[in-house]
Amino acid sequence: MSLKVVLLTMLVCVASTTSHPSGGYSPMPFEFAYAVKDVYSGNDYAHEQxxxxxxxxxxxxxxLPDGRTEIVTFDADDANGYVAxxxxEGEASNPVYSPSSPYHLPVSFYSPP
Known part of the structure; x- marks a missing residue:
């Protein structure tokens, strides 16, 4: 029984020190960006913040799968929350499926010795 009380007390102490950001915590400035454009698979996306x-x-x-590009610009802070x-861009279209055009794997540039 005392082991349960000790474990519960430790859990409460850890939760109370890490769950509330006002205990000396201040957000750090940061900046990042990435982009992916893979012509073969059709993946085209980017993110900067x-x-x-x-x-x-x-x-x-x-x-998007319908051919359009979705662009989201946002701001977020404690006062206003997330505002997007x-x-x-582009026109939505339904892709034409043709069962006569099979899926082909990319050509490999590796040739075994």
Whole structure:
């Protein structure tokens, strides 16, 4: 029984020190970006984001299956929360499926010795 009490007390102490950010915690400024464009698979997306420690802002884009590109620009902070502006580029279309065109794997540049 005493082991359960000790474990529960330790769990409460750890939770109370790590779950609330006001105990000397201050957000760090950061900045990052990445992009992927793979013509073979059709993957085309990117994300960039930066923060001064108070306001976080950025954008991301992704090519949708219907051919359009979705672009989301956002700001986030403690006062306003996450505020996003969503836009689309291009026209939506249904891809034509042709069972006569089989899926082909990419040509390998590796040849065994």
């Amino acid at each position: 930066k923060s001064d420690g108070v306001l976080t802002s950025g954008s991301y884009r992704v090519t 502006d969503v836009n689309y």
